[in-house]
Amino acid sequence: MRILILGGDGYLGWPQALYFSNKGHEVFVIDSLMRRDFDFENKFDSLIPIESLETRTAAWKEKTGREIKFVIGDTRDYPLLAKVMQDFKPDAVIHFAEQRTAPYSMIDREHAVFTMDNNVIGTLNVLYAIKDFCPQCHLVKLGTMGEYGTPNIDIEEGFIDIEYKGRKDRLPYPKQPSSFYHLSKVHDSHNIMFACKIWNLRATDLNQGVVYGVETDETRMDPRLATRFDYDQIYGTVLNRFCAEAVIGYPLTIYGQGGQTRGYINIKDTVRCLEIAVMNPAAAGEYRVFNQFTETFSVNQLAEIAQKCGQELGIKVRIDHLDNPRVELEGHYYKAANTSLLKLGLQPHLLEDTVLVSIMKKALEFAGRVDKKLLDPSVNWRRTKNSLPENH
Amino acid sequence: MRILILGGDGYLGWPQALYFSNKGHEVFVIDSLMRRDFDFENKFDSLIPIESLETRTAAWKEKTGREIKFVIGDTRDYPLLAKVMQDFKPDAVIHFAEQRTAPYSMIDREHAVFTMDNNVIGTLNVLYAIKDFCPQCHLVKLGTMGEYGTPNIDIEEGFIDIEYKGRKDRLPYPKQPSSFYHLSKVHDSHNIMFACKIWNLRATDLNQGVVYGVETDETRMDPRLATRFDYDQIYGTVLNRFCAEAVIGYPLTIYGQGGQTRGYINIKDTVRCLEIAVMNPAAAGEYRVFNQFTETFSVNQLAEIAQKCGQELGIKVRIDHLDNPRVELEGHYYKAANTSLLKLGLQPHLLEDTVLVSIMKKALEFAGRVDKKLLDPSVNWRRTKNSLPENH
Numbered sequence: 001m002r003i004l005i006l007g008g009d010g011y012l013g014w015p016q017a018l019y020f021s022n023k024g025h026e027v028f029v030i031d032s033l034m035r036r037d038f039d040f041e042n043k044f045d046s047l048i049p050i051e052s053l054e055t056r057t058a059a060w061k062e063k064t065g066r067e068i069k070f071v072i073g074d075t076r077d078y079p080l081l082a083k084v085m086q087d088f089k090p091d092a093v094i095h096f097a098e099q100r101t102a103p104y105s106m107i108d109r110e111h112a113v114f115t116m117d118n119n120v121i122g123t124l125n126v127l128y129a130i131k132d133f134c135p136q137c138h139l140v141k142l143g144t145m146g147e148y149g150t151p152n153i154d155i156e157e158g159f160i161d162i163e164y165k166g167r168k169d170r171l172p173y174p175k176q177p178s179s180f181y182h183l184s185k186v187h188d189s190h191n192i193m194f195a196c197k198i199w200n201l202r203a204t205d206l207n208q209g210v211v212y213g214v215e216t217d218e219t220r221m222d223p224r225l226a227t228r229f230d231y232d233q234i235y236g237t238v239l240n241r242f243c244a245e246a247v248i249g250y251p252l253t254i255y256g257q258g259g260q261t262r263g264y265i266n267i268k269d270t271v272r273c274l275e276i277a278v279m280n281p282a283a284a285g286e287y288r289v290f291n292q293f294t295e296t297f298s299v300n301q302l303a304e305i306a307q308k309c310g311q312e313l314g315i316k317v318r319i320d321h322l323d324n325p326r327v328e329l330e331g332h333y334y335k336a337a338n339t340s341l342l343k344l345g346l347q348p349h350l351l352e353d354t355v356l357v358s359i360m361k362k363a364l365e366f367a368g369r370v371d372k373k374l375l376d377p378s379v380n381w382r383r384t385k386n387s388l389p390e391n392h
Numbered sequence: 393m394r395i396l397i398l399g400g401d402g403y404l405g406w407p408q409a410l411y412f413s414n415k416g417h418e419v420f421v422i423d424s425l426m427r428r429d430f431d432f433e434n435k436f437d438s439l440i441p442i443e444s445l446e447t448r449t450a451a452w453k454e455k456t457g458r459e460i461k462f463v464i465g466d467t468r469d470y471p472l473l474a475k476v477m478q479d480f481k482p483d484a485v486i487h488f489a490e491q492r493t494a495p496y497s498m499i500d501r502e503h504a505v506f507t508m509d510n511n512v513i514g515t516l517n518v519l520y521a522i523k524d525f526c527p528q529c530h531l532v533k534l535g536t537m538g539e540y541g542t543p544n545i546d547i548e549e550g551f552i553d554i555e556y557k558g559r560k561d562r563l564p565y566p567k568q569p570s571s572f573y574h575l576s577k578v579h580d581s582h583n584i585m586f587a588c589k590i591w592n593l594r595a596t597d598l599n600q601g602v603v604y605g606v607e608t609d610e611t612r613m614d615p616r617l618a619t620r621f622d623y624d625q626i627y628g629t630v631l632n633r634f635c636a637e638a639v640i641g642y643p644l645t646i647y648g649q650g651g652q653t654r655g656y657i658n659i660k661d662t663v664r665c666l667e668i669a670v671m672n673p674a675a676a677g678e679y680r681v682f683n684q685f686t687e688t689f690s691v692n693q694l695a696e697i698a699q700k701c702g703q704e705l706g707i708k709v710r711i712d713h714l715d716n717p718r719v720e721l722e723g724h725y726y727k728a729a730n731t732s733l734l735k736l737g738l739q740p741h742l743l744e745d746t747v748l749v750s751i752m753k754k755a756l757e758f759a760g761r762v763d764k765k766l767l768d769p770s771v772n773w774r775r776t777k778n779s780l781p782e783n784h
Contacts, residue, residue, distance in 0.1 A: 053631070078501065109470065109520040113513055120512060120579070121505055124572075128501040132778045152561035153554060160566070162545060162554060167725070169544035174552070174563035175582065180516075183586060187512070187579040190567070194575060198719045198773045327590045381590045386524045 002026045003278065004088055006075060006126065007096030008068075009053045010035050011228040011235075012142075012211065012270055016094060018218035018225060019271040020278075021066045028088045029053070029070035030081070030097065034118070035228075035235075038104075044374060047229035047244055047366045048214060057308040059224035075122030078129070085133040092278045093134075095126055095141045100328070102146070102179035103234045103377065108385040112180040120183035120191070127195040138281040139192065140274060144261045145293055145336065147186045147207055149176025150329050155336035158189075158205065158289025178328050179381070189289075196243075196287035203286070204277045207291025208270065209263030212239035213355065214362055216268055218343035227267075229362065232374035238299060239264070239351075240359065242306045242376070246317045247363045248370045255377065256324030258300035259331035263293025263338065265351040276344045290340040309356040313364070325377040394418045395670065396480055398467055398518065399488030401445045401459075402427050403620040403627075404534075404603065404662055408486060410610035410617060411663040412670075413458045420480045421445070421462035422473070424489065426510070427620075427627075430496075436766060438637055439621035439758045440606060444485070451616035455576055467514030470521070484670045485526075486535045490580075494538070494571035495626045495769065500777040504572040511576035512583070519587040530673040531584065531595040532666060537655045537685055538727065539578045539599055541568030542721050547728035550581075550597065550681025556693070569718050571773070581681075588679035595678070596669045600662065601685025604631035605747065606754055608660055619659075621754065624766035631656070633767070634698045635748070635755045638709045640762045647769065648716030650692035651723035655685025655730065655783030656732060658741040668736045675725040682732040686740035701748040716767040 003020050007013040007027030021027045031053065034112050057068045075097050098119040099105065105115040123141070130137055148155045151174070160173045163201065172193065175186045192203050214229045230236040231244030233253075242252045263275075273292050282288050297305075301320050302342040310317035323328065342348075349355065363370075399405040400421030413419045423445065431437055432550050443451065449460045455620045465472040467489045490511040491497065497507040515533070522529055543566070552565045556677045564585065567578045584595050606621045622628040623636030625645075657665075665684050674680050689697075695711050702709035716722065736742075741747065755762075 031508065056492070109517070112516060112520070116516060120508055124504060125501070128504070128776075131776070151563055153556040153559045153563075160554075160556065162552075162556070162566075164545040164552065164554070167545045171543055171545075172565035172568065174554070174566050176564065177582065180583070180586075183582055186582055187575075190569065190575050190578055191572070194569065194572075199776070258598075283508060314580055384520075384523070384591070 001087060001091040001278065003092050003094060004090035005029050005094045005096065006083065007098065008070065008197040009033060010096055011230060012267065014056065014227045015216045015219050015267060016271050019216060019223050020273065021060065021068050022064065022218050026066045028084065029068060030084060031070065031074050032074040032097065033072060035103060044232055047231050047363060047369055048226045050226055050228055051224045051318050052344065055224055059222050064220050074370055075125050076118065078125050081129045082133060085129045088159065089134060090137050092138045092140055093130065095123065095139060097122060099181065101235055102181045103379040104380050105179050106381055108383055115184050120187045123188045124191060127192065127201065130201055131195070131199045135201065138278065140277045141188065141192060141203060141205050143185050143189055143205045143207040144182060144344055145207050145209045145291060146182040147175050147177050147189060148173060149178055150332040150334060151157050151176060152333050157291045157337050157340055178326065193287040196285055200285045202282040202284050204282050205287065205289045206273065206277060206292045207289060209265045210237045211265055211267050211270055212237060213359060214240065216271055227338060231370065233248035233377045239302055240303060241364045243359045244370050245375060246306055246310045246315055247360055247367045248270050250372060250375055251318040251320035251374060252303045252306060254299050254303055254319060254321050255326060255329035255378035256321065258303065258321060259296045260328060261296055261332065261334040262306055263291065263296050263336055264351065265293045265294065266355065268349045269294055269346065273346060276341055276346060280344050291336055291338040291342060293338055295350060296334060296336065305351065305356060309353050309360055311352065312357055313360055322377065325380040327381045393483040394480060395484050395486060395672065396476065396482035397421050397486045397488065399423055399490065400462065401425060402488055403622060404659065405488040406448065406609055406619045407459050407608045407659060408663050408666055410452060411608060411667065413452065414456065414610050419460045420476065421460060421489050422465050422476060422489065423462065424466040425464060427459060436624055437761070439623050439755060439761055440618045442618055442620055443616045445446060447616055451614050455573060467517050468510065470517050473517055473521045475586065477521045482529050484530045484532055485518065485522065486666060487515065487531060491573065493627055494573045495771040497571050497573035498771050498773055498776055499741050506746055507572050507576050510529060512579045515580045516583060519584065519593065522593055523587070523591045527593065530670065531593065532669045533580065533584060533595060533597050533761045535577050535581055535597045535599040536574060537599050537601045538574040539567050539569050539581060540565060541570055542724040542726060544725050549683045549729050549732055570718065577747055585679040588677055592677040593614060594674040594676050596674050597679065597681045598665065598669060599681060601657045601725050603657055603659050603662055604629060605659035605751060606632065623762065625769045631694055632751065634694060635751045636762050637767060638698055638702045638707055639755045639759045642764060642767060643710040643712035644695050644698060645767060646695055646711060646713045647718060648713065649722035650695065650713060651690050652720060653688055653690045653724065653726040655683065655688050655728055656743065657685045658747065660741045661686055661738060665733050666739060668733055668738060672736050683730045684733060685730055687742060688726060688728065697743065697748060701752055702773045703744050704745065704749055705752055714769065717772040727777050732757055
């Protein structure tokens, strides 16, 4: 198949490009490099060194003989998007090209506006480009489990059957996102559902849990194929951050009580889930939602697991409960459905101790590169920075 | 009170400014004039001639001695918004400053992007400006009943008590908006709810029905105080458009079967509802939703009423069912709650024959200004125009 990957240079986009290429698909990547730009501007860096997109793709060709073509560009640049759609004519568009973290979107007004603009307008452009130039192609969009928030009822996959005052309907699941980033994803979901309805497009919205792990079968083939290992307070997802903290003897930074429960998924399952979605496309006009996670944990449970795994490596792992910089419930009901991908053949790699130990070993290998200043949260939901100088 | 009206030069914003000013409030208007710009660029015009904002406000001062200050500007211009908030220090911000029609947002990609950008980013700026400079002030935001779509269960005011698999929660009402315009309003609703939660802001979201009528007690004081009478396919709401069609002997343009049922409200009740909201502000941290309509009608019912009223004026009114340019159900369940504003004292002006006859008389007065080319729908939901020329 011809697969266009938007955001194919990122933490997940890059391993996904390798995975599809390795299976013999023709892969084309568009990436704006915004993730790398942020690092450059803010002195952040991946714990594992990563190569440029040029070097990565050259190394991939050298190792496998397979070619991944790419162009540096932005989904907000409609003529560019349109040209790639016309020339490449993808069977599937995988859309990772979004500003992808809650803390980034909560830094200040400018970052909130950037998140809305990049994600919502970018996705709107993707929908138009598909309609205009490849109306049969299948959009596979990365959403997030965070779109649902933490309701006191079971979370379903995108839709819910409601019985109310003696009448029934199947309606979009009510969303309670908890950052401007999560909000932008909710907006995308509504926009995509509508586009499928009016233009007969086909789309799969993957509401993904928190991803952990930094290696796939393909990235392991050569150090130049490594993907990012983000451990910082902005981009580092909780389990990867805990591993970096553990190996340098820094206490695990738990926000508040630690009863926050979420869905989690191994990066190896992420790449497989995308393949399942692509190989089982939505029907014309269909907007479907899969919840893409394999297990749920509270933050405290993750910290305990990290402590145990640290012990195996001879590391004494401490835990620190910080004031929660976010506005969220720290103890709540959480039960979410995730059967769709399992029914289509996903065989989960669960969070066994060996998995976490291997991430920690990777972190140990690069422990000298951890910048402690990047671990503690500086972005506070309640005290978002003012946008203009005092003397404005 | 000090009341800032964003979009205070528009169809509803202007009568609202007059209404508050007449009650003795201090009124400040910001308007980008985007509505007037559209007319200028596309050769559209209000059926009733309207004066410039300069002339309008001067006439108001001449008639009443009251001053309405204004500045031409855009909610997307944050420094401007910030400066007004700092200098004027409003007690309430009334937010009408949005691209306000479904067909406009469905013209093509550029108009969809403009709608998202203007509405979503503009509102995000308003939220930040309130947080940064007037955190106690009350945001009163115009939403639309169209955010809900046409579910097969009762529509409540913003939230719904769901009992599901033996558990209960009160959740945001699931939305099914039916144009990029309606989607932008849903996005706003989610963003405002979140801002109230994290920053302790106070907001009232008024999900308004379709407004009809062109006169209030204040606009009637002087012809220079008139507000817009839009009768065209882009901006003309259905009942006003029917009146313009009727008086020139043009058949009423019903889209499809005409069973589409919606909530409606008289412009006189709109201005009063806003006053009710402002005088009964939301609590700090509260995001509340009022459904702002007084009656529901199907399009066919409105056409029948228009026929009857035409008869009283000696006009034979014909009806034409056009292919529906929109994607919507043409016959459906519709029952929506609207008790909040009634409980707070709204006394509705219902759609009696005399009301419609008076709008028709107004249309008759300016019948020579109707441009027939603007009556039939040219914007088609399924066949949104491509964004790039064929030879791109």
